[in-house]
Amino acid sequence: MYPYNYHRPTQVAEAVALFKASDDPMYLSGGMTLIPTMKQRLAAPTDLIDLSGIEEMSGLNATAEVVQVGAFTQHNVVARSAQVQATLPVLAQLAGLIGDNQVRNRGTIGGSVANSDPAADYPCAIVGLGATVVTQQRSISGDEFFKDLFETALEPGEIITRIDFPVPTRAAYRKFPNPASRYAVVGVMVADFSGSIRVGVTGAGPCAFRASGIEEVLNRELSADAVDGVEVPDAGFNSDLHASGEYRAHLVKIMAKRAVADLLHS
Numbered sequence: 259m260y261p262y263n264y265h266r267p268t269q270v271a272e273a274v275a276l277f278k279a280s281d282d283p284m285y286l287s288g289g290m291t292l293i294p295t296m297k298q299r300l301a302a303p304t305d306l307i308d309l310s311g312i313e314e315m316s317g318l319n320a321t322a323e324v325v326q327v328g329a330f331t332q333h334n335v336v337a338r339s340a341q342v343q344a345t346l347p348v349l350a351q352l353a354g355l356i357g358d359n360q361v362r363n364r365g366t367i368g369g370s371v372a373n374s375d376p377a378a379d380y381p382c383a384i385v386g387l388g389a390t391v392v393t394q395q396r397s398i399s400g401d402e403f404f405k406d407l408f409e410t411a412l413e414p415g416e417i418i419t420r421i422d423f424p425v426p427t428r429a430a431y432r433k434f435p436n437p438a439s440r441y442a443v444v445g446v447m448v449a450d451f452s453g454s455i456r457v458g459v460t461g462a463g464p465c466a467f468r469a470s471g472i473e474e475v476l477n478r479e480l481s482a483d484a485v486d487g488v489e490v491p492d493a494g495f496n497s498d499l500h501a502s503g504e505y506r507a508h509l510v511k512i513m514a515k516r517a518v519a520d521l522l523h524s
Contacts (some may be wrong), residue, residue, distance in 0.1 A: 260302040266311045269419055273307050278413040280305035285417060287330060287369030290361055315368070315419055320345040323425055329368025329418040332358070336367065348429040348447065349387075352379050355433065355442050368418040371403075374410045374465050376496060377441035378432065381466030386430065386447030386458025390422040397422075407464040426451045428494045430520035432460070432513040436500055443501050444509035448476070448517040458512060461494050462506045463491065472514050480522070482515040 263280070265271045265442040267273040282458060284303035295301040318490065320341035325335060325351075335352035336342055353363075354377050356362055356370075370380045383389065384400040391398040393416045403411050412418070424450040433445030442461035446469070449456045455476040457469040471488045478517055480482070490510045495503030 259296050260299060262296075262303055262465075264308065265305060266297075266308040268311045268313070270314065270419060273309060273312065273417060274291050274394060274415055276305065276307050283307055285309055285372075287372070288332065288365040289340055290357075290369065291375065292367040293374050294368075294373065309338075309368075309417070315417075318342065321425075325425060327367055327419055328420050328439065329371075330366050331368075333357075333362035333365050333367070336364065341474045342484055346387075346423055346425055348426075348449075349383055349423060352383055352431045352447070355379060355435070355440065357429075367421060367451075371421065372410060372412060372418050374404055374408050375441070376407060376464055377436070377443070377461045378466075379445055379460060382431065382442070382445050382447045382458045382460035383423065383435075384421070384454055384458070385466050385468050386431075386449050387423050387426060388449075388451075388456055389398075390420055392420045392422060393418055393456070393476070395413075403456055403467065404465040404467070409465070411424050413439065424451070427453075428521050430517040430524060432516040434509050434513060442512055444506050444516050446510060446513035448521050449512065450480070450521060453477075463511050464494070464496070468506045469510065472510075476518065480518065482518045483520070485511055485515045485518065 281304040283305040286308045316328045317326045333353045341491040342350040373477045389400040417450040425462045430451035433449045444461040457472045460466045490507040492503040492507035495506045497503040
């Protein structure tokens with residue numbers, strides 16, 4: 259790890275000012291990706307701006323229409339929240355499937371979403387539920403947020419302050435986890451908004467995306483068997499030692515069918 263200047267602001271505006279005044283700064287949230295990357299000397303920021311001291315970025319609030327989650331809220335807080343379990347149980351379930359207990363105690367929703375790891379779970383909920391990513395300067399539609407591998411719509415210095423999840427009539431999430439890391443080899447969320455179906459996918463491509471072909475079929479017939487007739491092309495899908503692109507395309511259909519089955523029995 260290379261030397262760096264450490265800062266721990268208490269306000270969002272202070273964090274942004276520090277970012278603008280530094281040569282090569284990086285924000286630190288839960289640090290689940292950044293700290294190991296720095297230890298391997300694959301990242302060498304001149305200034306590390308720790309967001310943990312900004313109280314306004316933590317906590318959550320739930321109504322019948324929307325669940326608002328502060329960006330610095332840890333995964334276990336979401337998973338164990340009685341508000342989330344009662345209002346948007348699929349989000350609590352998803353959070354409980356992330357990594358192991360140590361990761362869930364430290365990792366944050368904002369850090370996960372901003373990082374846009376291709377196999378992360380939360381991005382699937384962003385696109386599957388049609389969430390809104392709120393920063394200190396604007397609101398970004400979940401459909402427009404993820405751009406490519408580790409690339410998002412965030413501008414330099416922009417900080418996610420909270421995420422707003424609309425509450426569907428019902429929803430389900432299924433993933434095929436890597437047995438070691440628990441990252442999603444493929445994960446699929448199916449959400450029913452009063453008869454309008456959204457399907458989010460993570461793990462398959464460079465970033466989370468909506469499966470428009472599966473959505474189209476499920477909006478005509480909401481059944482697990484309906485997914486069988488959908489062709490999921492593997493062009494551009496991830497292919498690595500864990501799974502080929504072709505196998506990931508197969509898993510998208512399998513996880514979608516399981517999610518639909520769960521949704522229909524919820």
